[in-house]
Amino acid sequence: MLHLRVVCPADRADAAVGLLRAHPGVTHLVMFPGAALDPEGDVIEADLAREAADDVLSGLCDLGVDHDGGVTLEQIDTVLSDAGDRAERRAPGEAADAVVWEELVARTGEESRLNTTFLAFLTIACLLAAVGVITDSPVTIVGAMVVGPEFGPLAALAVGLVRRRRDLVRRAGLALGVGFPLAIAVTAAGAWLGTLAGMFDASAITGDGHEADFVYQVGPWSLVVAVLAGAAGMLSMTSAKSAALVGVFISVTTVPAAGYIGVAAILGEWGKVFGSAAQLAVNLLGIVLAAALVLVLRHGVRAPGDSGRPLSDG
Structure with missing residues (x-):
């Protein structure tokens, strides 16, 4: 799985959270309102199946978060979570075949x-x-x-x-x-x-x-x-x-x-x-x-x- 961290302008935070909530390959969603200082905004974190990454990144970029905030991804080596297992099963495709274009x-x-x-x-x-x-x-x-x-x-x-x-x-x-x-x-x-x-x-x-x-x-x-x-x-x-x-x-x-x-x-x-x-x-x-x-x-x-x-x- 991948760990996603988003620094999001406050006026788009609800839309970003909604996007992540709606995707079946996303889990462990956390939000820290007002935690980001430079650039200012909310911090959103989540774990997602590799095969879900392109859809999520595309949606966040459509919101302009990559311009007015920031998006980072990192590989997670070990995940012990039933919710994580469900997210990987629900995400379409196979992780080994998924390409994260960004x-x-x-x-x-x-x-x-x-x-x-x-x-x-x-x-x-x-x-x-x-x-x-x-x-x-x-x-x-x-x-x-x-x-x-x-x-x-x-x-x-x-x-x-x-x-x-x-x-x-x-x-x-x-x-x-x-x-x-x-x-x-x-x-x-x-x-x-x-x-x-x-x-x-x-x-x-x-x-x-x-x-x-x-x-x-x-x-x-x-x-x-x-x-x-x-x-x-x-x-x-x-x-x-x-x-x-x-x-x-x-x-x-x-x-x-x-x-x-x-x-x-x-x-x-x-x-x-x-x-x-x-x-x-x-x-x-x-x-x-x-x-x-x-x-x-x-x-x-x-x-x-x-x-x-x-x-x-x-």
């Missing part, structure tokens, strides 16, 4: 921010991938996949396209458009310093029998894996089963391809540069399209609950 928009919006942390993780991941390529170490390449933070912006692109949220698409596009070129440039600089120090030469990636060659060998299976990973990733995010995201991270070769571009460019292996770039593009496109398709097939473009408010840059 939560999804907020989460993907946060994870797609272009900030120092995102750039640092992506750059470190690409450097790890470069080390894996140079040393022909699949284990290091897998580690780079796990470290890479790129799925957040890719999921945000999918959500933004489906919900027609230009602000979300713009934020995610900026993160990817700046993040990958910067990470590749830093990786190339590191590879250049490595060649100057005599740590490796072109033989590290030329010749046959390298286990890391799969990174630049793009083909139909690259798209298949990207599509499956994108679908699994979005299913994980919408069903709150985040453990599956680790499998998504180590399924696709976005970060390894970016790292390979930096190394191959310094060594003058332009065929492998173009192959890695194609691999990167196929993976990015496949993940976004599959994730968007999952949202459309499972929940539809016009699902309730998204207030359409622009994302904060703060």
Whole structure:
């Protein structure tokens, strides 16, 4: 279940309480008149089944509570209550299949921010991938996949396209458009310093029998894996089963391809540069399209609950 907390202007508190009372998936309703100081108003709290969240949030947003007050949701790990059990039974649908659109928009919006942390993780991941390529170490390449933070912006692109949220698409596009070129440039600089120090030469990636060659060998299976990973990733995010995201991270070769571009460019292996770039593009496109398709097939473009408010840059 989810715990709902609403700071509501006093003139709309009765309507908000009525909305919550009327929904079969809501229970443990509590009201504190005049308890809110900034912004001023009443505080309303309730517990609700996850599958009821979109209807409730949509109704509260229709009342303008999100503009003149505030709405917060948090996950409840344990509920010992017959009333809570009844609310979950009465709520339509299954909790595992329910999407809280406001939560999804907020989460993907946060994870797609272009900030120092995102750039640092992506750059470190690409450097790890470069080390894996140079040393022909699949284990290091897998580690780079796990470290890479790129799925957040890719999921945000999918959500933004489906919900027609230009602000979300713009934020995610900026993160990817700046993040990958910067990470590749830093990786190339590191590879250049490595060649100057005599740590490796072109033989590290030329010749046959390298286990890391799969990174630049793009083909139909690259798209298949990207599509499956994108679908699994979005299913994980919408069903709150985040453990599956680790499998998504180590399924696709976005970060390894970016790292390979930096190394191959310094060594003058332009065929492998173009192959890695194609691999990167196929993976990015496949993940976004599959994730968007999952949202459309499972929940539809016009699902309730998204207030359409622009994302904060703060």
